[in-house]
Amino acid sequence: MFSSRNDHSPGKRFYFGISVIILTAVISASALLILTGGTTADDTTAAAKKPSAALYGLPAFPSEISIFGEKVPLDQFGIRERFESELLGVVYSHSSTIRYMLRSGRFFPDISAILKEQGMPDDFKYLCVTESGLANAISPKNAVGFWQFLSATGVQYGLEITNEVDERYDFRKSTVAASKYLKEAYGRYKNWTLAAASYNMGMGGVSNSLNEQLANNYYDLFLNEETSRYILRIAAVKLVFENPEAYGFGVKDEQKYQDYKTKDVTVSATIDNLVTFARQNGTTYYVLKSLNPWLRSERLSVRPGKSYILKLPA
Incomplete structure (x- = not known):
């Protein structure tokens, strides 16, 4: 008789509804606090202004650089931009550059020793990095080994190449062979930069380009894309290898691969x-x-x- 009025009055329904709304709001606020880690609107705004990824830019480099003991003319038309392009490639190809640095611990000591014995600039070890990444690579043109010799050229400079033995895969003997070639090229050009360029396109190619373009140095030549990049790529590799931390590489000497006993x-x-x-x-x-x-x-x-x-x- 009174139950209907007492249990379902508008007043009780109103206060019950308010309680439900408040409880729902408290639960929602708590959940939001948990999901956001307790951040406020100001925190969120401040975070949005911060970059969500690392900032990348053009790596700095000295105003003067050299390779094989010869100056790279950065102030000459187009050379600075071409060098910057190669430096970007070396610096931001992180995994490849790190692998090359790790391998250098195993192979650079012997390569440097052989270059010294052969009377060669030590910088030529960076040509080897550029050619093969310090690995027994095989190119699409079947150039093989650390120094990327074609079969005929390898035999010409003293390497044994048969079905059972291929000394292009012996990095020590192929370093000697590469030195013989480069010293011969230097004898022709009296310039290590041109000798190195010929390692990529052949002495005939370099000589023809010099004659046809009435030039006397590498940086004045209009060459195929690969050879026009070649010397500057080697110079960029040298710069990063000699200053690894300056370019973001934290490879320590003790982390580099060591030679096997x-x-x-x-x-x-x-x-x-x-x-x-x-x-x-x-x-x-x-x-x-x-x-x-x-x-x-x-x-x-x-x-x-x-x-x-x-x-x-x-």
């Missing part, structure tokens, strides 16, 4: 099965081939009076 074994008789040879010498075929990548077959034929030096784990 090996011993030399002289082989003067044919090895019919290199797998068996590896096992007999306490190692694996994988390690044998990794330490001696110039071995291109599962056997090694040795002519009378000939011998080879294999590297095995010490």
Whole structure:
């Protein structure tokens, strides 16, 4: 009799509705606070003004740079922009540049020592980085190894290339061969920059370009895109390798790959099965081939009076 009035009066429905609204607002505000980590509208506005990603720009570089002991004429028409383009490529190709830096710890000591023995500027190790990234690469034109020799050119400068042996894959011997070529080119041009350019396009190509364009130096030549970039790319690699932290690379010397501890074994008789040879010498075929990548077959034929030096784990 009174229940209907007492349980469903407009007044009680009003206050109940208000309570529901307040409770919903409190829950919503709490959820928003959790999701935003307690930030305020001012915090959100301030955060929006900050960049959400790293800022990139043109890396700074010295007003004077050199390569192979010869000055790069940055004030000459177009040279600064071309150098900047190559520097950008080296600096912002992060993964590739880091890999090359890591490999340099293993290969630069021997390459530098050989260049010194051959009377070559040490900067030519950066040409090797530019050619192959300090790896036994194979180009679309079948240039092979650290120094990217074509087969005929490799043989011309003293490398053995057969079905079983390919010394283009021996970075030490190919460094000697590259030095022989570059010294010959220097003898022709009396200039290391032109000698290096010829390493990319051949001495014939450089000589023809110099004659046809009435020029006497690399930076005055109009060349194919690859060779026109080549020297400046090498110079950019040198700049970044010699100043890694200035260009954002935190590769420490102790992080670089170290040379393997090996011993030399002289082989003067044919090895019919290199797998068996590896096992007999306490190692694996994988390690044998990794330490001696110039071995291109599962056997090694040795002519009378000939011998080879294999590297095995010490």
